[in-house]
């Protein structure tokens with residue numbers, strides 16, 4: 001068996017236990033991979049990217065550089081090249097390929113294949129022409145390209161993509177790193193969820209697991225940061241942050257405090273409670289946006305970032321809410337504070353105080369949710385502390401590394 005066949009066999013390994021006819025399943029997937037020409041020759045990618053020429057570089061993530069290329073058949077591609085010295089990246093590389101091999105949806109980036117060549121590991125995607133959302137939304141000279149209609153369609157597209165990952169794909173998939181730079185926009189501004197390096201596949205029937213913390217500051221749900229407790233509601237929280245960023249045009253992780261609000265979520269919540277929610281609206285969209293629809297989205301964003309994961313809606317509910325008129329929606333409770341160093345330093349590790357864990361004295365956090373995992377919480381807390389330190393010191397992406 002050749003190297004790339006071996007690689008594909010490794011990729012599908014985790015799915016064996018779920019299959020009734022395991023051997024055939026693996027063979028089928030290998031056949032599909034071959035039929036679909038999932039495996040790319042290194043020379044093909046060298047030619048497509050002009051030998052990974054710097055002019056073709058689209059950007060660089062935690063995983064390594066990404067290059068634009070064109071195949072002989074005319075298809076435009078984006079090639080992610082794993083940094084050679086990154087053991088972290090190797091795990092994410094395999095994870096990304098493994099997850100994306102399983103999914104196909106209009107709002108999920110399409111993985112065309114992969115390439116293993118000596119020490120080189122590469123992933124090949126469809127090229128998504130308008131690149132990532134952060135490059136438009138947070139750039140003063142570009143944000144006007146995103147009028148309200150486009151922003152609303154981006155919100156609904158991401159919601160559908162997440163619903164598919166959580167409910168409709170073969171396994172329940174939690175993305176764990178939903179943020180503006182992981183949403184790619186195609187020529188019609190259709191959003192595609194990308195970067196599955198940290199995604200988790202959940203066995204059927206399981207609703208949550210305890211895991212080491214990995215994600216990006218400003219987007220991570222409090223119960224996940226504090227206790228390593230991961231469920232679909234962690235993605236719901238990140239989605240809520242993204243919705244508020246899309247409405248306000250402001251980046252939560254670099255939000256400059258405004259009055260008594262420490263972050264975008266608190267600011268939005270406080271204005272909302274005073275009946276002035278629309279004041280968060282980006283000036284670039286304000287004149288033409290239909291206020292009724294914006295109000296619904298602010299309310300949905302706030303419902304998604306509520307401190308208690310149990311009261312956050314799931315993505316099915318979010319998709320339904322996006323088609324409703326205001327008045328039919330629940331009242332949002334206080335937002336959780338997304339993972340930041342600030343919060344970490346205030347709480348003694350292993351604290352069993354629920355209010356402390358969620359950061360609000362009147363939080364609606366459930367005791368049982370947070371107390372199940374006291375031991376794991378301590379372990380996760382120490383891991384995430386060092387991860388925080390390293391993320392703030394060395395990772396320009398503000399990203400915590402994946403540890404498990």
Ligand SMILES: Nc1ncnc2c1ncn2[C@@H]1O[C@H](COP(=O)(O)OP(=O)(O)OP(=O)(O)O)[C@@H](O)[C@H]1O
Nearest residue numbers: 058059060061062066078125127128131132181397
């Ligand atoms: N399929 C694609 N089509 C077009 N551009 C892409 C594609 N995939 C990635 N890019 C570009 O390459 C850049 C780097 O992507 P990558 O996913 O590696 O990192 P990131 O999301 O920016 O950061 P991090 O790894 O910290 O999450 C992105 O900002 C995006 O603009």
